[in-house]
Amino acid sequence: MPYLVRRLIGAIALLFVASIVIFALLHLAPGSPATVLAGQDASPAQVAAIAHALHLDQALPLQYWHWLTGVLGGHLGESYVLKRPIGTLIAQRLGSTLQLMIAATIVMSVLGVALGVASASSRHRLVREAVDAVSTVFLSAPPFVSAVIFVFVFAITWKLLPAGGQANFLSDPSFSIQYLAMPAVAVALPGSAVIARLLATEMRRTSEQEFVRTAVAKGARRSRVVLRHVLPNSLGPAAVELGIRVGEMFAGAVVVESLFARSGIGSLLVTAVQDRDYLLADDLLLLSVAFAIGMQLLTELGMSRLDRRLTLEGSLS
Amino acid sequence: MTIIDLSESSLITRRSMLGASAAATAAFLAACSSAAKSGSGGSGGSKSTSLIVGTTTDFDPPDILRAGTNTTTLGLIFDSMAVLDPSTLQVQPSVATSWSWNADKTELTVNLRSDVKYHTGRAFGPKDAIYSIKAVQGPTAGAQIAGVASLIKSMSVSGPHQIKLTLDRPVGSFLDLLVMTPLVDSATFKGLFSGKQVIGTGPFVFGTWTPGTSITLSRNPHYWQSGLPHLNKVTVRIFGSEQALVSALRANEIGLAWNLVPSDATLLAKGNAYPSVTTAPLFSEWYVGANVKSPPFNNLQVRQAVAYALDRDRIVKQAFAGFGTASACPWPTTLAGLSGSDDTYYTYDPDKAKALLKQGGGAPSQTFSVVIGAGNAIAESILDIVQFNLSAIGLKVKAQQVQNTAFQQQLQKASIPGLWINAVGQVDLSIGAVLLGNAPFKITENTSNVTDPHYVALAKQLIYASSSSEIASATRGVTDYILQQAWHMTVGHVPTTAAAQPSLSGVTVNAGLSLQLASAKLS
Numbered sequence: 001m002p003y004l005v006r007r008l009i010g011a012i013a014l015l016f017v018a019s020i021v022i023f024a025l026l027h028l029a030p031g032s033p034a035t036v037l038a039g040q041d042a043s044p045a046q047v048a049a050i051a052h053a054l055h056l057d058q059a060l061p062l063q064y065w066h067w068l069t070g071v072l073g074g075h076l077g078e079s080y081v082l083k084r085p086i087g088t089l090i091a092q093r094l095g096s097t098l099q100l101m102i103a104a105t106i107v108m109s110v111l112g113v114a115l116g117v118a119s120a121s122s123r124h125r126l127v128r129e130a131v132d133a134v135s136t137v138f139l140s141a142p143p144f145v146s147a148v149i150f151v152f153v154f155a156i157t158w159k160l161l162p163a164g165g166q167a168n169f170l171s172d173p174s175f176s177i178q179y180l181a182m183p184a185v186a187v188a189l190p191g192s193a194v195i196a197r198l199l200a201t202e203m204r205r206t207s208e209q210e211f212v213r214t215a216v217a218k219g220a221r222r223s224r225v226v227l228r229h230v231l232p233n234s235l236g237p238a239a240v241e242l243g244i245r246v247g248e249m250f251a252g253a254v255v256v257e258s259l260f261a262r263s264g265i266g267s268l269l270v271t272a273v274q275d276r277d278y279l280l281a282d283d284l285l286l287l288s289v290a291f292a293i294g295m296q297l298l299t300e301l302g303m304s305r306l307d308r309r310l311t312l313e314g315s316l317s
Numbered sequence: 318m319t320i321i322d323l324s325e326s327s328l329i330t331r332r333s334m335l336g337a338s339a340a341a342t343a344a345f346l347a348a349c350s351s352a353a354k355s356g357s358g359g360s361g362g363s364k365s366t367s368l369i370v371g372t373t374t375d376f377d378p379p380d381i382l383r384a385g386t387n388t389t390t391l392g393l394i395f396d397s398m399a400v401l402d403p404s405t406l407q408v409q410p411s412v413a414t415s416w417s418w419n420a421d422k423t424e425l426t427v428n429l430r431s432d433v434k435y436h437t438g439r440a441f442g443p444k445d446a447i448y449s450i451k452a453v454q455g456p457t458a459g460a461q462i463a464g465v466a467s468l469i470k471s472m473s474v475s476g477p478h479q480i481k482l483t484l485d486r487p488v489g490s491f492l493d494l495l496v497m498t499p500l501v502d503s504a505t506f507k508g509l510f511s512g513k514q515v516i517g518t519g520p521f522v523f524g525t526w527t528p529g530t531s532i533t534l535s536r537n538p539h540y541w542q543s544g545l546p547h548l549n550k551v552t553v554r555i556f557g558s559e560q561a562l563v564s565a566l567r568a569n570e571i572g573l574a575w576n577l578v579p580s581d582a583t584l585l586a587k588g589n590a591y592p593s594v595t596t597a598p599l600f601s602e603w604y605v606g607a608n609v610k611s612p613p614f615n616n617l618q619v620r621q622a623v624a625y626a627l628d629r630d631r632i633v634k635q636a637f638a639g640f641g642t643a644s645a646c647p648w649p650t651t652l653a654g655l656s657g658s659d660d661t662y663y664t665y666d667p668d669k670a671k672a673l674l675k676q677g678g679g680a681p682s683q684t685f686s687v688v689i690g691a692g693n694a695i696a697e698s699i700l701d702i703v704q705f706n707l708s709a710i711g712l713k714v715k716a717q718q719v720q721n722t723a724f725q726q727q728l729q730k731a732s733i734p735g736l737w738i739n740a741v742g743q744v745d746l747s748i749g750a751v752l753l754g755n756a757p758f759k760i761t762e763n764t765s766n767v768t769d770p771h772y773v774a775l776a777k778q779l780i781y782a783s784s785s786s787e788i789a790s791a792t793r794g795v796t797d798y799i800l801q802q803a804w805h806m807t808v809g810h811v812p813t814t815a816a817a818q819p820s821l822s823g824v825t826v827n828a829g830l831s832l833q834l835a836s837a838k839l840s
Contacts, residue, residue, distance in 0.1 A: 029720075029723070030722070030723035030726055030727075031720070031722030031723045031725065031726040032722075032726070035722050035725050035726040035729060036379075036722055036725065037379045037457075037459075038457070038459050038729065039380060039459035040725050040728055040729065040756060041383075041459060041461055041754060041755055041756040041759075042459045042729055042756075043729070043761075043762045044729055044730055044762070046456060046457060046459060047726075047729055049456060049457055050457050053457070081377075081379065082378075082511075082512070082528050083378060083379070083510055083511035083512065084511060084512070084528065089528060092527055092528070092530075093529070148560065151561075151568075152564075155564060155567075156564060156567045156568050159568065159569075162568065162570060163561070163564040163565045163567070163568040163570055164556065164561045164564065164565055164570070165554070165565075165570070166530075254557075257557055258556075258557030258558040258561065259557070259558055259560060259561050261555075261556045261557060261561045261562075261565065262557075263527070263528075263529040263530040263555070263557075267529055267557050268528075268529060271375075271529065274720065274721060274722060275722060276722050
């Protein structure tokens, strides 16, 4: 059986298990949408009446079955608390999340590769150490710290960038980029430092391989050797790291979303879990898992393109 | 052995790197001037009739009949028949022009304005007033005023702009119903709870709501209060964190940061940079609740010991950042029948607290929890002080933060085994309405599990008191009982706090502590 097919079957099985875990954890946690909808002055009888109206008093397996068959049939349901179709709610937030993910991925990749290559190729020890120091600072700057510093410097003191908010990239690219600049960099910094270090280490290791010796012996220019032979063959670990980071960003950028007043999938998920908005939280968590699995598969595909020694039907299997 | 010395390849020269960086930075900065300066934080100019309000609480349609979490938007969209004068706490006309009782105070005749229109253009009439009252009566509406509304025997239209509300017996707090009932639109009521058709008669027309992001409102050109509102447009931006909200105000991106933690409002007000706006003298009451069914709090002396152990002045200074007042009394002591001495019924006295514990059989050996809903900065600050105060008198305390929905469920079920810290709004209303609608004080199914027939009798005496002297006397009785029994230990009163750009004026609040912008102006 081809590797990709086996991986897809594994991913579907993983999603199924995840759906059970997600559903069980949320529904077994104290509180329910009825608790929220009833308000804090409600009596238990009022809460029970709302729970009954929402069919939350049905057996859990039956509720799970309804949810699962709904999702499989493309019906994500309606939010208990927001009273809106979940598909619409996700669509409203997806743009913000995708913009942040794409921008952060670009920043992370560019910074990571630049720092990695600079660290591995600089002719001066001082420069290498300076690059390493910058990487260390980036690595030790959690997004919530860098976000606060950025806002203070660029929004409050210099008033160069907006403190928070978002704009549609397609209708207003200039504003959108300005709104994205700080959150994207804040999210990207730690990841870029990790990518830089992985890349630099791998480039140094690759440079000792025999195919590099052959290229040098054939008289290839050093820049060609590095760009065509060393760099592509050193990108594997960095690509895996990038894939993991991007997978996490889908619903995990909630702190940065919160600090920069962006309403993305992460903040929607946090609100849904806090309000025990079961269907919405279940759908979003499942989507997040699916996205992370998808990113992992894409990374593996990407790695096979980067390094032809890895074939999806051969050595990886 | 190293085959190729990467360091010699020098792929990125310093010159090229610096050049590229400088070019990118210059290009970026050149493009960056507009978004940062595009906010309408009340800086005047062409945007002087457009205000952006920032808040951390999203619009919550299911809560619309409760005035609980929608304090930013409710008062902008909806009117009520009457309003509460913040300075006198007296009920004043609004959409209702006047009202009168019959001789035995069992029938209220309410005269309504004839020039009020819904945002759809439909004229408001007496049937709509009755429909709105029925809406808050609904068993699943969860309105605080539902307890008062449930005492209505019948409602009828008695004139083109008049309704009659009939009661079985006089209810002292009945006029609060006129204050706390938002006038909803019967024609679009089904769309209200999804936030798709939020139609009222208020100064601003609901435009769009993107959950978690923003709400847009525009001026109601047919508002019945002539010349109001002054603002053409109000945008409510939802912020995921208090920090982002404060930053947006400092960056002049919003004109008003609504419902701030008091300490942030204090910091922003320094040098009058961002003047504080508060709901004072209307306030929320913070309290320490005790479950009287759960040891050791089934012991009166232990509860009283806790009440004496609480350092209320420190709570006001630290948790309320000086905005509130220390008090042991749940409601304003300016009400008839009460006096300033009720504020100081319990004062910080650790020795007395220890003596009470000794009288009650010594400090309990078991550890108990003091619970708060997670993520509330005021509650967290009070919790620190309470934990310290109770440990100082020998009680073994475990501070516990519970996720908010779980906390709410525990309150609804009255199942918190020890103590908890929470706030109650709308305590400026008549106490009778508070006893009927607010969970900590309800005569049945209250959060402290108090079922004492004496309390029920006192509460009913107040609810059904009709004359001023009866109300004053019954208020005294209920307050004495609550203070003496110490299952609801008030620590202080604090108004909702906000901070504004200096150019914004005319911000007010209503009895539900909801923001009012009809008279707001940007200079």
